[in-house]
Amino acid sequence: MKMRFNTQDAFMQSMEESIQKNVSLAAYNTFRFAYHAEYFAIAETLDSLKKLLAWANHFNQTVTMIGGGSNLLISADVTGLVIINRLSGINAREHRGNLVSLTVAAGENWHQVVAFAVQEGWFGIENLALIPGTIGAAPVQNIGAYGVEIKDVLARVQVIDKTSGDVYWINARDCGFAYRDSYFKGKWKDKLLITSVELSLKKQADLLLSYGGLSDRIEGKPSLASVFKLVCDVRSEKLPDPTMLANSGSFFKNPIISQAIHSDLKVRFPNLVSFPFEDGFKLAAGWLIDQAGWKGKQYQGVGVYEKQALVLVNYSEENAEPLLELEAKIKQSIFELYGVELEREPVQLPLTPLIETGHVEATN
Numbered sequence: 001m002k003m004r005f006n007t008q009d010a011f012m013q014s015m016e017e018s019i020q021k022n023v024s025l026a027a028y029n030t031f032r033f034a035y036h037a038e039y040f041a042i043a044e045t046l047d048s049l050k051k052l053l054a055w056a057n058h059f060n061q062t063v064t065m066i067g068g069g070s071n072l073l074i075s076a077d078v079t080g081l082v083i084i085n086r087l088s089g090i091n092a093r094e095h096r097g098n099l100v101s102l103t104v105a106a107g108e109n110w111h112q113v114v115a116f117a118v119q120e121g122w123f124g125i126e127n128l129a130l131i132p133g134t135i136g137a138a139p140v141q142n143i144g145a146y147g148v149e150i151k152d153v154l155a156r157v158q159v160i161d162k163t164s165g166d167v168y169w170i171n172a173r174d175c176g177f178a179y180r181d182s183y184f185k186g187k188w189k190d191k192l193l194i195t196s197v198e199l200s201l202k203k204q205a206d207l208l209l210s211y212g213g214l215s216d217r218i219e220g221k222p223s224l225a226s227v228f229k230l231v232c233d234v235r236s237e238k239l240p241d242p243t244m245l246a247n248s249g250s251f252f253k254n255p256i257i258s259q260a261i262h263s264d265l266k267v268r269f270p271n272l273v274s275f276p277f278e279d280g281f282k283l284a285a286g287w288l289i290d291q292a293g294w295k296g297k298q299y300q301g302v303g304v305y306e307k308q309a310l311v312l313v314n315y316s317e318e319n320a321e322p323l324l325e326l327e328a329k330i331k332q333s334i335f336e337l338y339g340v341e342l343e344r345e346p347v348q349l350p351l352t353p354l355i356e357t358g359h360v361e362a363t364n
């Protein structure tokens with residue numbers, strides 16, 4: 001349905017063509033919950049994104065960006081303008097020596113970029129193969145797998161200020177990256193959208209193979225292409241393909257606990273799966289949930305994936321309530337059993353605004 005504006009402004013009227021009203025988001029989130037966007041548009045160029053932001057400012061509408069919708073928990077209709085990011089373009093610059101700069105527009109598919117880098121023989125992101133979604137969302141939660149996080153290869157990100165429309169670059173070290181976290185998920189979430197990402201890759205072999213799940217399946221000296229294939233194979237075996245079974249990957253973060261709590265848990269649960277992390281330990285949330293008996297359990301039309309307890313799946317629900325109830329039950333049971341609080345990984349929409357906006361260091 002097209003919208004009508006009560007304004008004489010020719011530019012704002014011209015936006016009528018690209019903005020739709022009351023559009024289902026079922027095809028735009030991998031949980032496939034069928035909530036609606038009040039206003040909806042697809043941005044294919046930076047210029048069209050700027051115009052959409054100007055429209056939203058003019059009509060005082062909030063803006064929510066969706067990439068692949070693979071890290072979202074939409075639990076109500078989204079007011080304001082939802083923009084689907086389809087900015088495209090990829091540009092590589094080979095430097096003398098070992099480095100390659102790969103600059104990619106934010107709407108490109110992450111896995112396709114990994115496949116491209118591997119094909120070109122560039123090292124650094126092969127362990128992150130087959131993670132769904134766009135490259136622009138990858139820094140938001142600092143995606144990671146098999147011992148690598150995007151922050152390890154990220155040089156800088158290009159952003160657009162939602163209100164002013166200013167476009168500028170921010171160095172990766174200023175983005176507040178942490179485990180599945182960044183300022184884009186926190187204090188910048190109401191202010192900035194990522195429009196492009198610059199990765200720093202290597203031309204000479206630099207593989208990280210020590211992580212469990214990869215190390216035990218590697219023989220001899222593997223090539224870049226064979227590591228890429230192994231990561232794809234391992235992931236396909238244990239994670240549901242969202243096009244076949246709706247899910248958003250890991251539903252909970254791995255809890256980080258102190259050494260003292262870890263020692264106590266280790267006495268009570270000698271088989272506890274944990275990894276040293278900074279001053280304490282990271283617990284395998286999937287193991288905690290599995291041991292608590294949740295793996296494969298179904299609740300109404302949702303459930304816990306039968307091959308990986310960290311993944312919640314949606315068999316048939318159009319709304320998120322059963323999933324939110326299942327989440328609460330799992331959290332309570334894990335707390336009662338281990339005294340550990342689980343934290344959700346996907347972002348819940350609609351977003352709740354933060355008061356703090358923070359200071360942004362810009363570079364050119």
Ligand SMILES: Cc1cc2nc3c(=O)[nH]c(=O)nc-3n(C[C@H](O)[C@H](O)[C@H](O)COP(=O)(O)OP(=O)(O)OC[C@H]3O[C@@H](n4cnc5c(N)ncnc54)[C@H](O)[C@@H]3O)c2cc1C
Nearest residue numbers: 067068069070071133134136137143144193194248249347
């Ligand atoms: C089967 C499966 C496996 C997964 N495995 C992993 C894994 O191994 N490791 C991992 O870290 N994650 C994993 N994920 C989660 C998910 O794929 C990543 O978080 C991914 O980066 C999300 O990208 P997206 O484009 O789908 O983001 P979306 O879900 O569209 O958006 C996520 C958040 O980022 C915001 N956002 C999106 N684009 C932008 C932008 N350009 N600028 C600013 N904000 C933006 C959105 O508003 C939202 O808050 C998995 C998900 C699935 C379904």
